[in-house]
Amino acid sequence: xxxxxxxxxxxxxxxxxxxxxxxxxxxxxxxxxxxxxxxxxxxxxxxxxxxxxxxxxxxxxxxxxxxxxxxxxxxxxxxxxxxxxxxxxxxxxxxxxxxxxxxxxxxxxxxxxxxxxxxxxxxxxxxxxxxxxxxxxxxxxxxxxxxxxxxxxxxxxxxxxxxxxxxxxxxxxxxxxxxxxxxxxxxxxxxxxxxxxxxxxxxxxxxxxxxxxxxxxxxxxxxxxxxxxxxxxxxxxxxxxxxxxxxxxxxxx
Amino acid sequence: xxxxxxxxxxxxxxxxxxxxxxxxxxxxxxxxxxxxxxxxxxxxxxxxxxxxxxxxxxxxxxxxxxxxxxxxxxxxxxxxxxxxxxxxxxxxxxxxxxxxxxxxxxxxxxxxxxxxxxxxxxxxxxxxxxxxxxxx
Ligand code: FES
Numbered sequence: 251x252x253x254x255x256x257x258x259x260x261x262x263x264x265x266x267x268x269x270x271x272x273x274x275x276x277x278x279x280x281x282x283x284x285x286x287x288x289x290x291x292x293x294x295x296x297x298x299x300x301x302x303x304x305x306x307x308x309x310x311x312x313x314x315x316x317x318x319x320x321x322x323x324x325x326x327x328x329x330x331x332x333x334x335x336x337x338x339x340x341x342x343x344x345x346x347x348x349x350x351x352x353x354x355x356x357x358x359x360x361x362x363x364x365x366x367x368x369x370x371x372x373x374x375x376x377x378x379x380x381x382x383x384x385x386x387x388x389x390x391x392x393x394x395x396x397x398x399x400x401x402x403x404x405x406x407x408x409x410x411x412x413x414x415x416x417x418x419x420x421x422x423x424x425x426x427x428x429x430x431x432x433x434x435x436x437x438x439x440x441x442x443x444x445x446x447x448x449x450x451x452x453x454x455x456x457x458x459x460x461x462x463x464x465x466x467x468x469x470x471x472x473x474x475x476x477x478x479x480x481x482x483x484x485x486x487x488x489x490x491x492x493x494x495x496x497x498x499x500x501x502x503x
Numbered sequence: 504x505x506x507x508x509x510x511x512x513x514x515x516x517x518x519x520x521x522x523x524x525x526x527x528x529x530x531x532x533x534x535x536x537x538x539x540x541x542x543x544x545x546x547x548x549x550x551x552x553x554x555x556x557x558x559x560x561x562x563x564x565x566x567x568x569x570x571x572x573x574x575x576x577x578x579x580x581x582x583x584x585x586x587x588x589x590x591x592x593x594x595x596x597x598x599x600x601x602x603x604x605x606x607x608x609x610x611x612x613x614x615x616x617x618x619x620x621x622x623x624x625x626x627x628x629x630x631x632x633x634x635x636x637x638x639x
Contacts, residue, residue, distance in 0.1 A: 267517050269515035269516075269517070270515075274517075275517060325528060325529075350521070352513075352516040352517060352518040353516065353517040353518075354515070354516055360513070360516055393611075396612075415521075415525050415526065415532065418521040418525065419521055419525075461535075461539070462599065463531075463532070463535045464531070464535070465529075465531055465532070468531065475602075477602065478602040478603075481599070481602045481603035482602070482603055482604075482605055484603065485603050485604065
């Protein structure tokens, strides 16, 4: 950039919450250099290094892989390592912690709720019986991999939960990422856990809370399409119910 | 103002209340609410149909009175509005269909646009069929 003293700048209004000092959050405004190659995360790092070392936020890979830098920028959930400052200029950027989660400090949310839900859907391959070792590995065709690959791309950044008004209103909703992850295993040809997961997903807190707002898929940085996963599962679950009523002898229980 | 599930054991967590007017913040949310409200248009049509059946069972005078009301400006404007919302409802519904329906032929997935086309085709066939039933 120019080395004259007239480097352009941009203002960041940053959400601050220090529970030992304040009961209500406040906003601090910081002026940072507006560089073409800088993303919001660079600006936060600049603030922490040069302006206020007490600012707290999460990040790690700074390249859209780890999923830890999700925040609200002007009300939209984004990965801050992929959100360029210049796309917001002129004008300031309001940086807030991800919506719909309790805030622990500044831009850091508590993700305990998601961790618990993720565990509940049993995100691992469940097999009826293990093959003996001599029989070799569990093979899959490329078509079989394609069935679930999209749903396996989730980086747990939680942007989808922040975009989901249902989760905001009903925190017991299992939510987009966890259901997409369940589908990732349900659609895996090596997995036999459908029935087990159905008991968790077909409840009120599962897929039926979803009214298909669809914003989870819009904000997803990895194109996982959790909304699609949920709607597909609604069809599966409905078919299962009809089958169990009309052809009871075909259902396993 | 905080509330919530965590306060008891994690009193330092800040949990803002979810705003009632959440849906005016984003055009996508407004569109969603509009779509939900189209169900009122569906209710309107269902009620009209029930009244229609009722008028038929009440005899020729009642039926004539009801059809006269159907032709009144009020009824026609109500129908215009309801029809607009129903078309909005149907089109958005059909556009969502490929998300929920994944059909396989052999090992290959049927593409979304084919599923969409099949849905629209069924719609047209059923509409024409009903029209034929009612007019002949
Ligand atoms: S820092 Fe890893 S995704 Fe942004």
